Every structure is written in C-alpha cells, then in structure tokens.
Amino acid sequence: MMAEAIEPISTSLAVGIAAAVTGFLARYPNVLYFFQECCRPEWISYNKTGAGLALGTKLYNYLVETCNEHWIGFNATGLEEDLQSKLFGQHVASRVLLKAVTGFMSSQEPKKPLVLSLHGWTGTGKNFVSQLIAKNIYQRGMTSSFVHLFTATAHFPHEAKLETYKMDKMHPGLIDSIKPYLDYYDQLDGVSYRKAIFIFLSNAGGENIVQVALDFWKAGKEREEIQLKDLETALSLSVFNNKNSGFWHTSLIDKNLVDFFVPFLPLEYKHVVQCGRAEMISKGLEFNEEAVVQMARDMNYFPRNERIFAMQGCKVIPSRLDFYI
Numbered sequence: 001m002m003a004e005a006i007e008p009i010s011t012s013l014a015v016g017i018a019a020a021v022t023g024f025l026a027r028y029p030n031v032l033y034f035f036q037e038c039c040r041p042e043w044i045s046y047n048k049t050g051a052g053l054a055l056g057t058k059l060y061n062y063l064v065e066t067c068n069e070h071w072i073g074f075n076a077t078g079l080e081e082d083l084q085s086k087l088f089g090q091h092v093a094s095r096v097l098l099k100a101v102t103g104f105m106s107s108q109e110p111k112k113p114l115v116l117s118l119h120g121w122t123g124t125g126k127n128f129v130s131q132l133i134a135k136n137i138y139q140r141g142m143t144s145s146f147v148h149l150f151t152a153t154a155h156f157p158h159e160a161k162l163e164t165y166k167m168d169k170m171h172p173g174l175i176d177s178i179k180p181y182l183d184y185y186d187q188l189d190g191v192s193y194r195k196a197i198f199i200f201l202s203n204a205g206g207e208n209i210v211q212v213a214l215d216f217w218k219a220g221k222e223r224e225e226i227q228l229k230d231l232e233t234a235l236s237l238s239v240f241n242n243k244n245s246g247f248w249h250t251s252l253i254d255k256n257l258v259d260f261f262v263p264f265l266p267l268e269y270k271h272v273v274q275c276g277r278a279e280m281i282s283k284g285l286e287f288n289e290e291a292v293v294q295m296a297r298d299m300n301y302f303p304r305n306e307r308i309f310a311m312q313g314c315k316v317i318p319s320r321l322d323f324y325i
C-alpha cells in the first residue's frame with residue numbers, strides 16, 4: 001500500500017479500499033489503479049474560502065493539487081494522441097479504452113464508476129496505458145494525490161515464482177472484498193464514487209489472447225485485422241474457467257460490474273524495436289538504431305519454433321538497452 005503524501009480532501013474511499021485489500025496485497029501480487037473522483041460540489045467549494053483570501057487561495061490552488069481545472073481536467077485529444085503515438089501494437093485495446101474513458105468522462109452524471117479490466121501477456125502495456133489515462137486526467141499524472149495504486153508486485157520475492165506470477169495477479173478474495181466499492185453505490189461513507197475509475201490489471205486470459213494472435217498469424221492475416229469480437233470469447237472463457245483468476249467465484253461478471261474487458265495482444269519484434277526507440281528518446285540518448293535492433297534481436301520470442309511474440313514484451317527494455325549503447 002502506497003503512502004499518500006498529500007491529502008487535500010477526505011479520502012475515506014481510499015482508506016476503505018486500503019483496509020479491504022491490505023491483507024491480500026501482503027501475500028499476493030495484485031495491481032489495481034483507482035482514479036478518485038474529483039467532482040463533488042463540497043470539494044470544489046473548498047477552493048472558495050472567501051473573497052478576502054482570494055489571492056492567497058489562488059496561489060494555494062496552483063501550488064497544492066486541489067479539485068480545480070488547473071489540476072484536473074480530462075483531455076480527450078491528448079489521450080487519443082498518446083494512444084496513437086505511444087502505445088504500440090495494441091489497436092484493439094486503444095480503441096476500447098479511448099471510447100470507454102472518453103464516454104465516461106463526458107457523462108455528467110454517471111450511474112456508477114467506470115471499471116476496466118485489462119488482460120494480457122506480461123509487458124504489453126497494461127500499466128503503461130493506465131499511466132497515459134492518468135496523465136490525461138490529472139496534471140500530475142500518476143503522482144496525483146487522486147491516483148491510488150494498489151500493488152504487491154514490487155515486493156514479489158523470487159524470480160523462481162515467475163510462473164505463478166504469470167498466471168494471474170488478482171487473488172480471488174481481493175475482488176470480492178472490494179466489490180462494494182465497484183457496485184452501484186451512490187453513497188458509501190457519505191461519499192459519492194460515481195466519477196471514479198477503477199483499472200484492474202491481470203494476466204488472466206493472456207494465453208488465450210496469444211492463441212488468437214497466433215491463429216491469425218498462421219492464417220496469414222494481418223494483426224490489425226484482429227477485432228475485439230475475435231478476442232472476446234477467448235477472454236471470457238479463460239476468465240471464467242481459470243480457477244486462479246480473480247473473477248472466479250465472484251459475482252462481478254454476473255452483475256455486469258466490469259464495464260470493459262480490454263485485451264492486450266502479445267508484442268512482436270517490430271514493437272520491441274519501437275519500444276526501444278521510444279526508450280532512447282525518453283532517456284534523451286543519441287539515436288542509435290543499430291543498438292535498438294541488436295537488443296530486439298537478442299530478446300526471447302515464443303512459440304519456440306515460430307518465434308513471433310516477445311516473451312517479456314517491452315518490459316525489460318529500459319534496463320536491457322543500457323547494455324547495447
């Protein structure tokens with residue numbers, strides 16, 4: 001559980017969730033992003049502390065993150081551009097997420113929070129895309145005090161447990177315990193959660209998604225021809241049938257509380273190259289295509305014979321690249 005440094009406003013929701021999940025997070029790797037609502041009238045009126053204090057308040061609002069348009073405001077164009085130019089090889093996820101988030105954010109009175117469940121192979125951009133969404137809602141992006149990250153991956157003890165780690169990061173009990181928060185509650189602890197966004201990240205269904213991508217490849221079809229409907233069956237079957245899945249034994253799906261299941265495709269050699277280039281730019285390094293290509297070639301690809309998909313996706317690139325420059 002991350003410590004929340006700046007808490008300008010009551011965050012009883014965060015506290016509630018924290019209490020519910022802390023026990024699980026201590027033992028299981030899970031990732032859950034929670035983007036807190038920031039549209040309650042009393043939160044906004046917090047800024048209006050009287051005419052005499054106007055100047056001081058104004059300054060305060062620029063220095064300390066508060067519920068105003070300087071700090072918070074959804075940028076649909078920004079998200080669209082980021083998804084297009086920064087997220088590689090995820091045309092299906094891109095489309096679904098843009099539609100889901102834009103639709104939700106432009107709704108004045110959503111009846112429930114937006115709940116997204118991102119599924120796919122490791123290192124394919126699930127955390128990354130969550131950061132892009134945060135960046136286009138909050139001025140401070142992931143460092144916003146309205147963004148909450150619940151994770152235990154950082155404390156995951158041994159490389160040897162990587163197999164378990166790959167199966168699914170969400171413990172079955174976890175989702176049950178936070179279910180009330182995802183439910184159609186208008187008020188819980190006197191706080192409205194309706195404009196909140198929950199993003200679950202999971203590797204469940206990843207193998208089935210890989211199979212669909214592999215079938216397309218074997219049939220000589222373009223990756224970009226893969227549509228959401230081609231993946232939906234694979235995804236729902238795996239999520240329902242996998243006993244290790246967090247969705248097992250929960251009524252979350254029955255009650256349609258998860259709004260969108262978003263599939264992430266396994267990344268190919270060309271995407272690894274793209275990630276390598278992007279990494280160079282973000283590190284401010286001198287451009288070196290040869291190094292990027294060499295690094296991409298040295299990565300592990302699967303299935304063993306076809307060698308199409310990057311075993312670790314783009315995940316290890318930041319550290320790997322250093323060895324090639």
Ligand SMILES: Nc1ncnc2c1ncn2[C@@H]1O[C@H](COP(=O)(O)OP(=O)(O)OP(=O)(O)O)[C@@H](O)[C@H]1O
Nearest residue numbers: 086087088121122123124125126127128275314315
């Ligand atoms: N599709 C992608 N496009 C661009 N960059 C990517 C993509 N996938 C991964 N990356 C890069 O690799 C890093 C690690 O990926 P990320 O943590 O998002 O993977 P993940 O799918 O969440 O993996 P895991 O399931 O193991 O948590 C990202 O920070 C980003 O720099």
Ligand SMILES: *[C@@H]1O[C@H](CO)[C@@H](O)[C@H](O)[C@H]1NC(C)=O
Nearest residue numbers: 073075076077078079081082
């Ligand atoms: C929204 O994002 C676009 C593209 O990144 C940027 O040019 C624009 O300035 C942003 N708008 C606001 C209001 O931040």
